[in-house]
Amino acid sequence: MTLINELVIIYLRKVMRMVHRLSKMIANFLLHKNVISETEIDIYIYGYETIILGIIDFFIVLTVGLIFNQFITMLTFFTMFISVRLYTGGYHANTVLKCKAVFISICISLVFLSELEFPYFLYILVMLLYLITSFFLAPIENYNKPLTSEEQMKYRRISIAMSLFWSVVAVISYFFAIKICTTITVTALFITLLMIIGEYGKGGKINEQE
Amino acid sequence: MSKNKIYKLIAAFGRKAAVKASGTASGYGSYQPKEPEALKKLKK
Numbered sequence: 001m002t003l004i005n006e007l008v009i010i011y012l013r014k015v016m017r018m019v020h021r022l023s024k025m026i027a028n029f030l031l032h033k034n035v036i037s038e039t040e041i042d043i044y045i046y047g048y049e050t051i052i053l054g055i056i057d058f059f060i061v062l063t064v065g066l067i068f069n070q071f072i073t074m075l076t077f078f079t080m081f082i083s084v085r086l087y088t089g090g091y092h093a094n095t096v097l098k099c100k101a102v103f104i105s106i107c108i109s110l111v112f113l114s115e116l117e118f119p120y121f122l123y124i125l126v127m128l129l130y131l132i133t134s135f136f137l138a139p140i141e142n143y144n145k146p147l148t149s150e151e152q153m154k155y156r157r158i159s160i161a162m163s164l165f166w167s168v169v170a171v172i173s174y175f176f177a178i179k180i181c182t183t184i185t186v187t188a189l190f191i192t193l194l195m196i197i198g199e200y201g202k203g204g205k206i207n208e209q210e
Numbered sequence: 211m212s213k214n215k216i217y218k219l220i221a222a223f224g225r226k227a228a229v230k231a232s233g234t235a236s237g238y239g240s241y242q243p244k245e246p247e248a249l250k251k252l253k254k
Contacts (some may be wrong), residue, residue: 040244047228089236139235155235
């Protein structure tokens, strides 16, 4: 069993290293074809890396949704998670492998937690915690992505607006779609935890290198 | 569509993704690739 685990980890590491290599390959190919300039090659590598990582995440969400027959739940989670995390920031793993492990764990936990029904006050409590955390902590700066003071102000405003929007959606959906409400609340809880870990733990600010 | 047009389209897609990503506080996933210096200069 340990041997299988190690083989899976080695395989995943290779796959994740491939993301950077593949991005580099595409950019080098375009450079060779004189479509892009050498001074801007890093921009393209970064762009392709972002696209490939996004596609991998989408496939993870799609796979978990199909395996557990929770497609709507996963779609709601993905929409909220993307729209909020882009502006609040938070914990980031130091390798792509760890990142994907965290992301898969969140997806699977969400599938099980969204099946439960909690008392109304608990939903309110979690959404309040999410609102307060967004108000005081967002945006959380990452070592790999420093922000200017103007950007911080802008993203802070967007984060607060987003948290207000999702809180309203959660409160309304409680009365006619409890599962959507639970999904939003659990996603808000994960986003809050990732913000707190990013701010007070070492996850959000460390340099990330393969 | 000629090959060159397809290459230009792929390049534009990559550039747009990079510029879009630079207009956010972080990546939405739990991994944040290092933002290139050239992109920071481009933003200014």
